[in-house]
Amino acid sequence: MDNPKNSQFFPDNYDRNTLGLKKKLVRKYNVKDDFSALDISKNAYIIYDWLSERKVENPNASSVYFFDYAAQTLGIPYQLLTESYFTQTQLTEEDLFKHSTKFNAKLNEMNRTKSTSSKIEIPNFNEKIEEYFSQKQISELLKQLLIPGTNLSKSNLKRYNLNWLLSDIIKIVWKNITVNSSSEEQETLKQYFRKYFYKDKQEYSEQFLALTKNKLATLIEKEEVQKLEPDSELLKLLSQENINTDSLNRYIKQKRSSLTSLSFYKQFLVHLSHAFYLSPQNIFLLTGQLPTYSVVKTPLEWKYCEQEINQNAQ
Structure with a gap:
């Protein structure tokens, strides 16, 4: 058995589960002298000489495997052994016990307490952005974002002040995820937050920009591009045998007043572009009769264009 003699901190059966690892090392390197994980650790600062005394081939490369065995057996960090070698500082049994998660009960308790208190679930930022849009009144949001004097072409994001939107999202998301967190937790949350929202030099990350622009484009389309149905009031007026011109004029005046609506005005401009001479x-x-019409021409114009009207066209 790999048992250190007269060990103050490590019990005689401390390496029972790692006996197989030791047998592999003995077999692989033909080690004749007995050794323990504690021996390796205490001699880590002169590991090449220690291995050479046991006639181990290629002490440089094999030291990695011996260090790994010692670290696993004693429950100490591998780096502790390499630091001992590079600084030429001999480790004592007290030093090893102090860093042993396997045998130092106090260290285990400290690690458990630390991991419990510092365990933070990575926020789902995509979900938080979705929440932002769902909680906002979209028509009001678009009105706030609209840059005066810009055109109304479909899904043209340049007419909106995205910087205002992006900064507003960042402020609200940060406020929501830190509302119940401690100051220590906020430091950890900042790392996740920066990684998602920013890239180098504090520019917005592509992931954040892509999600926000797609979300905004969808909202603009839903808000402004509406499926218009034929106007039942107009169809009724036009279906009369003697059309009432006064009623028709009232209808037109009513529709003119609806141009104050952003969605209707946009639709009106689209129709105007299809029949600019009307x-x-x-x-x-x-x-009012056919909201989905696209091109208006006289039969003669269609003929000159060498185009025909479909038989079932309205």
Whole structure:
């Protein structure tokens, strides 16, 4: 057995579970003299000489395996042994026991307490950003983001002040994830937070930008591009045998007032681009009957374009 004699801290059966590792070393390197994990550790500062005395081939390379065996057997950090060698400082049994997670009960208790108190679950930042958007009134958010004087082309993110949005998300997410955390936990959370939101030189990370832009583009499309249905009121007015022009004019005036709505105004501009030579009144009348129309031409114009109208076209 690999038992240190007269060991103050390590019991006689401390290496029972690592006996197989020792047998492998003896077999691989033909070691004749008996040795223990404690022997290796105490002689770590002169490990090449110690191995050479036992006629171990290639002491330089084999030292790694002997150190590994000693570290596993005693429950000490591998680095402790390499530091002993590089600094030429001999380790005492007290030093080894102090760092042993296998035999030092106080160290085990300290590690358990430390790991329990410092265990922080990595926040799901994608989820937090989704929460941000779900809690905001989207129409109000888009209104705040809109840069005055920009055009209304579909999903054009340049017309929105994204910097305002990004900084607002960061502030709110940080506030939400740290609301119940201690100052020590906040230091750890900062590392996760910076890694997700920022890259070098405090620029926004691509992951954060991609998620936010995709989310915003979807919201813009939902908010502004609405599926318009034919206007039942207009269809009723036009279906009469004698059309009431006063009622029709009232309808047009009503539609004009709806241009103050961002979504309706955008749709009106789209329709205007399809039939720019029509008057606004005619566009209202046409849109009310068929909101999904794309191109308006006279039969003669279609002929000149060498295009035909589908038989079932409206």
